[in-house]
Amino acid sequence: xxxxxxxxxxxxxxxxxxxxxxxxxxxxxxxxxxxxxxxxxxxxxxxxxxxxxxxxxxxxxxxxxxxxxxxxxxxxxxxxxxxxxxxxxxxxxxxxxxxxxxxxxxxxxxxxxxxxxxxxxxxxxxxxxxxxxxxxxxxxxxxxxxxxxxxxxxxxxxxxxxxxxxxxxxxxxxxxxxxxxxxxxxxxxxxxxxxxxxxxxxxxxxxxxxxxxxxxxxxxxxxxxxxxxxxxxxxxxxxxxxxxxxxxxxxxxxxxxxx
Amino acid sequence: xxxxxxxxxxxxxxxxxxxxxxxxxxxxxxxxxxxxxxxxxxxxxxxxxxxxxxxxxxxxxxxxxxxxxxxxxxxxxxxxxxxxxxxxxxxxxxxxxxxxxxxxxxxxxxxxxxxxxxxxxxxxxxxxxxxxxxxxxxxxxxxxxxxxxxxxxxxxxxxxxxxxxxxxxxxxxxxxxxxxxxxxxxxxxxxxxxxxxxxxxxxxxxxxxxxxxxxxxxxxxxxxxxxxxxxxxxxxxxxxxxxxxxxxxxxxxxxxxxxxxxxxxxxxxxxxxxxxxxxx
Numbered sequence: 001x002x003x004x005x006x007x008x009x010x011x012x013x014x015x016x017x018x019x020x021x022x023x024x025x026x027x028x029x030x031x032x033x034x035x036x037x038x039x040x041x042x043x044x045x046x047x048x049x050x051x052x053x054x055x056x057x058x059x060x061x062x063x064x065x066x067x068x069x070x071x072x073x074x075x076x077x078x079x080x081x082x083x084x085x086x087x088x089x090x091x092x093x094x095x096x097x098x099x100x101x102x103x104x105x106x107x108x109x110x111x112x113x114x115x116x117x118x119x120x121x122x123x124x125x126x127x128x129x130x131x132x133x134x135x136x137x138x139x140x141x142x143x144x145x146x147x148x149x150x151x152x153x154x155x156x157x158x159x160x161x162x163x164x165x166x167x168x169x170x171x172x173x174x175x176x177x178x179x180x181x182x183x184x185x186x187x188x189x190x191x192x193x194x195x196x197x198x199x200x201x202x203x204x205x206x207x208x209x210x211x212x213x214x215x216x217x218x219x220x221x222x223x224x225x226x227x228x229x230x231x232x233x234x235x236x237x238x239x240x241x242x243x244x245x246x247x248x249x250x251x252x253x254x255x256x257x258x259x
Numbered sequence: 260x261x262x263x264x265x266x267x268x269x270x271x272x273x274x275x276x277x278x279x280x281x282x283x284x285x286x287x288x289x290x291x292x293x294x295x296x297x298x299x300x301x302x303x304x305x306x307x308x309x310x311x312x313x314x315x316x317x318x319x320x321x322x323x324x325x326x327x328x329x330x331x332x333x334x335x336x337x338x339x340x341x342x343x344x345x346x347x348x349x350x351x352x353x354x355x356x357x358x359x360x361x362x363x364x365x366x367x368x369x370x371x372x373x374x375x376x377x378x379x380x381x382x383x384x385x386x387x388x389x390x391x392x393x394x395x396x397x398x399x400x401x402x403x404x405x406x407x408x409x410x411x412x413x414x415x416x417x418x419x420x421x422x423x424x425x426x427x428x429x430x431x432x433x434x435x436x437x438x439x440x441x442x443x444x445x446x447x448x449x450x451x452x453x454x455x456x457x458x459x460x461x462x463x464x465x466x467x468x469x470x471x472x473x474x475x476x477x478x479x480x481x482x483x484x485x486x487x488x489x490x491x492x493x494x495x496x497x498x499x500x501x502x503x504x505x506x507x508x509x510x511x512x513x514x515x516x517x518x519x520x521x522x523x524x525x526x527x528x529x530x531x532x533x534x535x536x537x538x539x
Contacts, residue, residue, distance in 0.1 A: 183298075185298070217520070257513060
């Protein structure tokens with residue numbers, strides 16, 4: 001089964017006079033249990049791609065399938081199954097967690113979606129599920145009654161992960177999950193992400209500009225440049241033998257410690 | 260004689276006198292580039308702000324900061340203003356917030372020249388275009404007429420760097436100057452900074468949490484942890500043979516390429532127990 005299939009997807013922003021092709025003729029197949037890293041600079045279309053996968057906006061043209069069914073934003077049943085099986089974590093946990101909600105409410109919010117009412121594949125005992133995911137991400141159980149401001153950046157990203165895991169998704173989308181964290185915390189969050197993806201057999205699609213993170217976490221990589229997927233394939237072959245000038249430029253741009 | 264010498268500098272904030280910087284000692288020689296690395300909240304920016312005299316009113320400063328034989332901690336605002344932007348300047352992290360959104364960038368840069376010397380508008384204008392040209396902004400005269408929001412992130416950071424360089428300062432403090440930029444843009448801005456620092460022969464205090472950047476740009480490095488400088492020395496030596504366990508942890512976590520993909524990454528706690536008393 002494929003997790004995601006994109007077939008000649010285009011996304012155009014703007015009207016008659018100033019059109020921007022955020023994604024041009026993008027085709028990509030993500031099989032289940034693969035770990036994809038999508039790299040590219042700002043404005044290359046990384047986030048647009050992720051938003052289309054998450055069902056937050058429709059493509060202008062082209063076909064998107066998830067878990068072998070067509071993604072139709074107007075079909076309630078499709079969206080319900082998308083929301084239960086595809087979850088997302090964002091770059092900055094400072095802005096992706098509501099400061100006025102308790103951690104328990106933040107984590108259980110995806111479970112309370114009206115779309116998911118009556119579905120059997122979604123946990124129903126919310127309190128128990130909150131405790132369960134909190135321990136899975138390595139946070140103390142008394143975190144449930146606290147507020148986001150009481151946590152550090154790394155801990156907040158753990159909370160965001162807990163929220164994403166709550167409905168037992170099959171696919172995890174991550175938008176620059178560690179770039180707002182500093183190096184010392186980055187390692188902890190990446191270790192956790194790896195462990196969770198392993199133990200819950202998740203499909204991971206991670207957008208990042210950090211090629212080191214991709215090399216470490218992913219087994220496939222796609223390089224986006226100005227809305228075009230210029231290169232894609234297994235991490236080892238793309239990174240060791242980049243076919244495109246742009247990929248090479250991106251690889252050389254990363255300052256290394258042992259130079 | 261050092262260009263900048265910081266001795267036992269401590270900074271405390273608020274009623275509870277929370278100590279953010281604890282007896283920090285650092286010195287920067289003329290033309291030297293010193294990297295300052297540490298985690299968020301370790302006191303990097305507070306140290307920079309203390310040197311630049313930009314701490315808020317609720318900060319208590321103890322110790323001494325001597326820049327070109329002048330004590331800065333007790334200096335009056337008026338004298339400090341004459342120094343800032345002239346002898347020492349700063350490149351901030353976020354170029355969108357460092358620039359005034361309502362003023363054309365050419366005028367902002369010109370303002371900096373006018374504050375420190377008497378020049379005609381025409382001479383100022385020429386100097387601004389000259390420095391914009393120098394930092395690799397093509398069509399300098401057009402860029403000077405642009406507002407910050409009309410420029411890209413890389414262009415904005417070039418403007419900020421141009422403003423820091425415009426009066427040929429002796430010391431430039433860079434506070435995470437490329438964090439807000441993309442990898443490819445970051446590489447270009449870094450090369451620019453490298454060339455310009457050599458050209459004007461300015462010393463640089465380069466604050467970052469990216470050890471790769473620091474090893475690329477700075478010959479020396481200081482490591483700060485919980486407000487204390489735990490280790491100082493030549494960059495190559497500190498990163499290859501760290502003496503303090505915290506530095507060892509920092510180097511290991513940063514060096515993600517050294518780990519076999521998929522294996523567990525080392526974390527600071529493998530090397531260093533934060534609950535232990537920090538040895539200086």
